[in-house]
Amino acid sequence: MTATYRVFGLDVRFPREVPTLRGARIGDDTAADVHVAFAPVAPLPVMETVNDDLDTSWNAEGLTIAVEEVGRFLIRGGHTIVVDPYPGVSQAEIDLYLAGSIMGAILHQRAIMPLHCNAFACGGAAVLLCGDSGAGKSTLAAWFEGRGRPLLTDDVCAVTFDPKGTALGHPGMPRLRLWDDALEAMERIGQAACSVPWADGKFELEMSSDRVRQPLPIAAIYHLREAEPDSGFAITALRGLPAIDAITSSIYRRRIGDLVGHTAGYLQDTARLATGTPVFRVERTWGMEHFNREAALIEDHAIALCSQIAA
Template sequence: MHHYEVFGLQVSSEIELDEVPIGVGGDVWIRKGEVHRPNQATFENDVYAIEEQLFYLHIPEVGRFQVENGQTITVDPYPDATTEQLKLYLLGSCLGCLLHQRQVVPLHGSVLDIEGHGLLITGQSGAGKSTIANAMIDRGYPFVTDDVAAIAFKEDVPYVHLAYPSQKLWEDVVTRWEIETTRGVTRQVEGRTKFSVVRQQAFAKEMVPLQFIFEVSPVQDLTDVQMCHVTGIEKIKTLLTHTYRNKLLVHLRPHESYLQQIMRIASHIHVFRIERPIGIPLEQQICDMMLEQLHVKV
């Protein structure tokens, strides 16, 4: 059994999660075993099935996963599944839904530690979140998490827990930035390869207070980067939109209590929306704009 610490949880796992920081284990258990689709699901499709405090995930050619009561993850891998493939879903969907079961807020995005201020970059798939985060890392700012931001309150201030020192980056980004480090293929989509890239030296040392969220949106026919401040109900909607696995949210936990947590987070943070042209590498300009707002607001 291996023992790790991730998202503020002590995890004991039969599957080696080599890039995850070492811990003592005992909060969460990851074990191999048989997994079957639940018989009395309140929601299901070809990929997911959900009962109260039970989340089922089936990924063809990889395996079946079951998350129960915020404590146990059971993995039933296919014979040819690689450890990298299993880790992709264990550290993503499985732990993300486990956080929901434990009533923790998981937001979707990359978080940087900017001189003690937490800055979360979010957006839909393909928006360039990890590419922009990589540009920030290249400037010397450590990252706290690459994909799932687990939010905990400390003296009423929302903090982002440390995840693990690995980024998911497309091959063209790895090549363009000349990133020389350990990496493994996580998946291939439409002829593009995405890597899990270990960035141990760029990883933050401690949790950071969340103070800024930047939502990045690629826009067709736009010629320049535009940014606006998001306030009021739009701020709440933005946090709900970029909750991890938001489409499953209503089935995973009580909505009213979650909304209260989101409103509590919103009262402590600034939210901005960045619209960017499609297909143009403008991450340096976007980084400049984000840092300028941070220095104005802090």
């Protein structure tokens, strides 16, 4: 049985259901942009290890990524993924990489820039929350969803430009992954959630049914980082090279983009995005005791900005 899902602006057809993508399922009558198959993938000499866990190789066939104790993946032409699971690996572990790093490689092959961020809707536009893992992107997204602001994506947002040059954020993962302390703080303990088997204390839950399903113009990008010990919360506008650097540092699996020959393309895209979209650095104090106050300040700032843009 096949199952087709619309994520990152692409229709992706799998030979089976993918639970983590359930909220993005569409009919199988559409012509898919990307096809996923399960078949043997030949082992190749490792040419580079990306992000400590992706052993990559490349040749005329495409990009091969091997993940220890998970499997090998062949990503070809931006339209085909071949999966060769290792014996005994769980479906959940395969799906983790399929919906994450492997789809990131597909986007890079298609010259679509993936940003490591969450995104929510504000006044008919998308607000992106970028930053390193652990910066609080998903927790902030859950907070905004709880305030009635529909979400676009969790973890990765595909960015394209329309014919007028407007940057668009595309809906991606239809779920949120939160740590147990964030679930408790967001008062979502009773909500249906599945434990993430490879991360003790982390849970996956579906986004609200009113999540955004169409691309939205990007109103702003907030780059989250930890505040210095002697300073507090601050939102600072970034322009020029600092804005470009903030976006470039948020490109998801950026090294894969280099390996598939898209370095010049994403540098051009980041400059274009930084020129036409407000970019801000948000310095936050880590810890749930500060969370609600700082989230409200980000919300106030985003609402004011989106109101100005709409006017």
